Amino acid sequence: MALKRMLRRWRRGPLRRGTDVAEAWLVLVTGVLMAVVAPVAGISAADAVSAAHERQFQDRHSVSAVLTEDPPARVSVDSTGGSAARVHATVRWTAADGTARTGETAVAPHLKAGDRTTAWLNGHGVLLRDPVSPSEARVESIAIGTVAASGTCLLLLIGERAGTALLNRRRAAQWEREWAEIDPWRRGHRLG
Numbered sequence: 001m002a003l004k005r006m007l008r009r010w011r012r013g014p015l016r017r018g019t020d021v022a023e024a025w026l027v028l029v030t031g032v033l034m035a036v037v038a039p040v041a042g043i044s045a046a047d048a049v050s051a052a053h054e055r056q057f058q059d060r061h062s063v064s065a066v067l068t069e070d071p072p073a074r075v076s077v078d079s080t081g082g083s084a085a086r087v088h089a090t091v092r093w094t095a096a097d098g099t100a101r102t103g104e105t106a107v108a109p110h111l112k113a114g115d116r117t118t119a120w121l122n123g124h125g126v127l128l129r130d131p132v133s134p135s136e137a138r139v140e141s142i143a144i145g146t147v148a149a150s151g152t153c154l155l156l157l158i159g160e161r162a163g164t165a166l167l168n169r170r171r172a173a174q175w176e177r178e179w180a181e182i183d184p185w186r187r188g189h190r191l192g
Contacts, residue, residue, distance in 0.1 A: 017171065017174065019170055019171045019174070020171075022167055023163075023164055023167050026160055026163045026164065027160065030156050030157070030159070030160040034152075034153050034156050034157075037152055037156070038149045038150075038156070039149060041148045041149055041151075041152040042146060042148045042149030042152070043145060044148070045144050045145050045147075045148035045149075046141040046142060046144060046145025047141075049137075049140055049141040049144045049145075050137065050138075050141040053132060053134075053137035053140070053141070054137075056122075056132065057134070057137075059122055059123040060120050060121060060122050060123070060128060061120070061121055062118045062119065062120055062121075063093045063094070063118070063119050063120075063121055064093065064116055064117075064118065064119075065091035065092060065093040065105075065116070065117055065118070065119035066091060066092050066093070066114060066115070066116055066117075067089055067090070067091055067107065067111055067112065067113050067114060067115050067117060068089075068090045068091060068102060068113060069090050069113050070089070070112050070113050071087040071088070071089035071107055071109055071111060072087055072088070072089070073087075073109075086106040086107060086108060086109065087106070087107060087108075087109045088105065088106055088107070088129070089104065089105070089107045089111070090102055090103070090104050091103065091104075091105055091107065091117060091119050091127075093119055093127075095125055101127070103119075103127035103129075104127075104129060105119050105120070105127055105128065105129055105130075105131075106129065106130050
């Protein structure tokens, strides 16, 4: 039914107006832009997030650390919304300059004070509290790409709806003018 209504705007006829043709072009261009621009926006956003995570993976390095306290019993929630098998606890490690450092990072919940674990440092030697795993990075890039593509489609639809509303206002004004020209009662004349 919607296709039939859209095709009606392209047919020639005495009732077809310029606003009808403009609306048909607006719908067509919006559809083409949604098919082309939205996927490009999604892929570009996903690639940007993936590249940022890749730089973080290349920049960080692991060190051996010792837990200074027992981790809390509660399990933290990861960035994907699921329950992660890690908790935050204070660890101690030896920096490159030989000094002992402490900080809080994500560790396995079954560890106890005095156990060894792997901690991740960035390129400046700062402890990463919640290092991102490759699977988390992949999920985040897919989510950001999906949001970018959906947002682009939404913006295009809003633009199309706004354009259609403006065309409808113009169409109504044209009808009002034409009725004023041909309606004798509006001009103060009575028939018969």
